[in-house]
Amino acid sequence: MSTLHTVNKSPFERNSLDTCLLLIKNDSTVLLIEDGVSGALQNTTASQSISDAMQEGVKFAVLGEDLNARGLSADRVIDGISVVDYAGFVQLAADHDNVQSWL
Amino acid sequence: MSTTKKFTYINRKAPYGSVYALESLEVVLIGAAFEQEVQLVFVDDGVYQLTKGQETDGIGMKNFSKTYAALGDYDVNQIYVCEQSLADRGLTLDDLQALTYEDEDDDWAEKSSMNLVNREQLSDLISDADVLLNF
Numbered sequence: 001m002s003t004l005h006t007v008n009k010s011p012f013e014r015n016s017l018d019t020c021l022l023l024i025k026n027d028s029t030v031l032l033i034e035d036g037v038s039g040a041l042q043n044t045t046a047s048q049s050i051s052d053a054m055q056e057g058v059k060f061a062v063l064g065e066d067l068n069a070r071g072l073s074a075d076r077v078i079d080g081i082s083v084v085d086y087a088g089f090v091q092l093a094a095d096h097d098n099v100q101s102w103l
Numbered sequence: 104m105s106t107t108k109k110f111t112y113i114n115r116k117a118p119y120g121s122v123y124a125l126e127s128l129e130v131v132l133i134g135a136a137f138e139q140e141v142q143l144v145f146v147d148d149g150v151y152q153l154t155k156g157q158e159t160d161g162i163g164m165k166n167f168s169k170t171y172a173a174l175g176d177y178d179v180n181q182i183y184v185c186e187q188s189l190a191d192r193g194l195t196l197d198d199l200q201a202l203t204y205e206d207e208d209d210d211w212a213e214k215s216s217m218n219l220v221n222r223e224q225l226s227d228l229i230s231d232a233d234v235l236l237n238f
């Protein structure tokens with residue numbers, strides 16, 4: 001069973017991303033949305049935990065519309081995180097067996 | 104006789120994910136009409152409110168980031184940004200809007216409203232405030 005994990009809270013304010021990464025299986029995907037997109041940027045206090053999970057095989061995506069809204073440029077996203085649009089969000093949901101939303 | 108008080112607004116939330124940032128901005132603009140001394144502090148995720156280049160068409164929400172540039176016209180020109188909060192988020196002052204005001208005591212010279220502050224300065228700002236408003 002592959003699972004798409006969505007995280008919509010800032011990693012600098014809540015522990016949603018931390019808990020997600022603690023409990024995630026390596027064949028899963030994390031999609032960062034809403035306030036969660038700030039975790040996708042390079043050189044933050046959250047970058048290392050994402051890079052570590054990526055090394056373990058977890059895939060990462062971030063919603064481009066939410067990056068744009070916050071003035072965060074897609075070219076500052078950590079290498080290996082794919083920037084998707086809403087259609088890509090739907091595709092990810094369809095490609096996985098289940099969706100876990102870490103509210 | 105009127106008394107001027109120092110109103111200090113502490114902004115700690117990112118924009119768009121919740122309504123705090125917009126509410127704060129609206130209260131600041133309303134409060135500006137009362138001619139009090141106003142200071143705006145941006146700390147923790149609040150620093151995201153001031154990023155340049157916000158483009159909200161894709162999420163179908165009102166882009167209120169351009170309104171911050173009008174604060175100088177309302178005599179709101181003391182803006183304090185926590186440098187550690189920026190660093191933790193991979194940001195620098197260059198990523199934020201360069202907010203300015205025109206100084207009426209200096210032939211309307213255009214001056215920066217932006218002040219980068221450390222924890223000690225932030226602590227002093229809070230302890231020196233007459234009225235603290237948190238968003």
